[in-house]
Amino acid sequence: MVVFLASDSVGKTFLYVRPLKELTARRLQGTEAAYYPFWSPDNKSIGFFASGKLKKIDVVGGSPLTICTAGGGRGASWGREGVIVFANGPNTGLSRVSATGGEPAPVTTLDTIKSESSHRWPFFLPDGKHFLFLARTARGAGDEGGDELTVGSLDSPELHPVMKAGSIAKYANGYIYYIVENSLMARQFDPVTFTLKGDPFTLAEQVIFSTNMGKGDFSVSDAGDILYGAGASTEGRFLKWYDRNGKELSTVGEPAAYIGLQLSPDGKRVALEEYNGSAANRDIWTYDLERGTKSRLTFSADQDRTPVWSPDGGMIYYMSGSDIFKKNTNGIGAEIPVLKSDAMKRPYSITPDGRTLFYYLRKNDGTDDVYAVTLNDKPEGTAVIADNFDKDNPRISPDGKWLAYCSNETGTYQVYVVPYPPTGGRYQVSTSEASFPLWNPNGKELFYLVGDDQLVSTAVESQGGVLRLGQTETLFRTRLFVLTENPFAVSPDGTRFLCIVERGGDEKDVLTVVRNWPRPAED
Numbered sequence: 001m002v003v004f005l006a007s008d009s010v011g012k013t014f015l016y017v018r019p020l021k022e023l024t025a026r027r028l029q030g031t032e033a034a035y036y037p038f039w040s041p042d043n044k045s046i047g048f049f050a051s052g053k054l055k056k057i058d059v060v061g062g063s064p065l066t067i068c069t070a071g072g073g074r075g076a077s078w079g080r081e082g083v084i085v086f087a088n089g090p091n092t093g094l095s096r097v098s099a100t101g102g103e104p105a106p107v108t109t110l111d112t113i114k115s116e117s118s119h120r121w122p123f124f125l126p127d128g129k130h131f132l133f134l135a136r137t138a139r140g141a142g143d144e145g146g147d148e149l150t151v152g153s154l155d156s157p158e159l160h161p162v163m164k165a166g167s168i169a170k171y172a173n174g175y176i177y178y179i180v181e182n183s184l185m186a187r188q189f190d191p192v193t194f195t196l197k198g199d200p201f202t203l204a205e206q207v208i209f210s211t212n213m214g215k216g217d218f219s220v221s222d223a224g225d226i227l228y229g230a231g232a233s234t235e236g237r238f239l240k241w242y243d244r245n246g247k248e249l250s251t252v253g254e255p256a257a258y259i260g261l262q263l264s265p266d267g268k269r270v271a272l273e274e275y276n277g278s279a280a281n282r283d284i285w286t287y288d289l290e291r292g293t294k295s296r297l298t299f300s301a302d303q304d305r306t307p308v309w310s311p312d313g314g315m316i317y318y319m320s321g322s323d324i325f326k327k328n329t330n331g332i333g334a335e336i337p338v339l340k341s342d343a344m345k346r347p348y349s350i351t352p353d354g355r356t357l358f359y360y361l362r363k364n365d366g367t368d369d370v371y372a373v374t375l376n377d378k379p380e381g382t383a384v385i386a387d388n389f390d391k392d393n394p395r396i397s398p399d400g401k402w403l404a405y406c407s408n409e410t411g412t413y414q415v416y417v418v419p420y421p422p423t424g425g426r427y428q429v430s431t432s433e434a435s436f437p438l439w440n441p442n443g444k445e446l447f448y449l450v451g452d453d454q455l456v457s458t459a460v461e462s463q464g465g466v467l468r469l470g471q472t473e474t475l476f477r478t479r480l481f482v483l484t485e486n487p488f489a490v491s492p493d494g495t496r497f498l499c500i501v502e503r504g505g506d507e508k509d510v511l512t513v514v515r516n517w518p519r520p521a522e523d
Contacts, residue, residue, distance in 0.1 A: 028057055030064045047067070047078055049076070056099065074087035088104060093107070114135075123170045125191040132149060135150045146166070170220050204514075217229030225515050225517075239270075241496050258274055259481075263309075267492040271284060282305055298318065312354065319347060346359055346360050348360070360391060367391075390408045397439050401462060415434045429460075438488070440490060441493075453479065456472060458471070
């Protein structure tokens with residue numbers, strides 16, 4: 001059998017199952033908005049992520065069951081001991097949970113000395129105790145100190161590095177399988193000693209692969225079968241303008257591996273976080289919307305991410321490696337360090353007077369707190385919102401009096417607003433899983449994303465230090481690229497949205513199955 005994701009005629013995504021001996025696939029009801037499915041060892045159930053949860057469903061059908069909360073998962077594997085190992089977010093170590101349900105527990109910890117930013121795409125080895133996973137770093141896959149395929153264990157915190165690589169890896173029949181430049185590779189691997197043998201060789205070319213995610217569309221089975229998706233690169237995403245009703249107005253520039261964006265205060269330029277797959281690196285670019293010209297701003301060997309404009313439009317703040325830097329938007333001059341320390345820090349917004357920058361800081365326990373730093377000669381960050389939950393996307397209001405952010409303290413990410421400076425009060429804005437809060441420049445609306453594709457607006461009004469929440473309405477649905485920090489921006493007049501949109505439409509992807517592939521002779 002094969003399980004895969006597909007969209008129906010109205011754009012809703014479901015899981016489908018197709019036995020290889022049959023010609024049609026069957027939809028699994030209740031799996032709307034599912035992603036990253038994985039099989040149980042007995043082939044009777046399928047696990048998947050959806051709506052901030054890790055879930056499972058019987059192959060024969062029925063209603064999905066929730067296993068645990070899992071916000072922004074990055075892969076999972078179901079072991080023969082009844083344990084599921086999964087990535088509980090884009091910037092965490094791996095967690096474990098019983099397949100029957102329960103509270104997740106950490107099973108790997110990010111190595112701050114190596115600047116690790118994520119453990120993802122776990123895959124159990126035959127003993128049911130050890131698992132392969134991809135350890136990502138702030139330096140990416142193109143550096144000697146970068147991304148690494150690693151073996152972890154349910155019984156020990158000890159990790160075993162296998163090889164430098166920037167791809168998901170899977171194991172079957174004495175080989176590991178992974179992606180190099182859109183080619184599916186195989187190499188002999190001992191699952192007991194965790195050592196490689198012989199040279200790698202190519203099994204298929206033009207396999208769909210997202211370099212910035214480290215995710216390839218392929219699967220292997222113990223029966224000697226290989227499944228892979230071939231088609232257009234997932235790196236091609238579009239910048240599109242929409243009005244408040246979801247009508248597409250125009251496309252900006254050419255498709256590229258856009259990851260995040262932020263409009264300049266005057267709306268005439270956009271700062272772009274873009275992935276260079278050949279160099280396995282992220283850089284910041286600026287695009288002049290009036291002239292239609294694009295310029296590269298950063299050239300660091302580290303990953304340069306999440307650009308933030310200064311209020312006067314003359315400076316861009318960004319994360320490079322694990323630290324925060326700034327650079328003139330005209331590209332003249334060197335990058336200037338703003339805040340450096342061992343902890344990972346990601347900037348998001350600046351107060352209207354340009355004096356305070358808000359960012360999140362990664363703590364030793366893997367959770368994030370919201371910090372603020374005064375931009376002076378001796379900057380030192382101070383915690384604004386600190387607890388044991390994950391928080392991100394801190395956005396200061398246009399009048400500088402309210403701070404919107406996301407937190408997963410309820411089990412799913414929700415949008416909240418607190419006064420700034422903090423006085424102890426707090427308002428919950430969203431009523432279901434939500435992310436990416438962004439203020440209307442007029443200060444009277446808060447935009448955010450519900451699920452993976454609904455752009456929503458909640459009216460807000462500030463009176464005498466009290467925030468009044470008004471009507472909430474869904475503006476439109478779109479194929480936003482949500483595996484990012486900044487998938488959309490709003491124009492200065494609040495009437496248009498610039499969005500990073502997944503490719504779609506006439507492109508066709510093909511799933512290919514290779515049965516009993518001809519393995520080379522064993523030594």
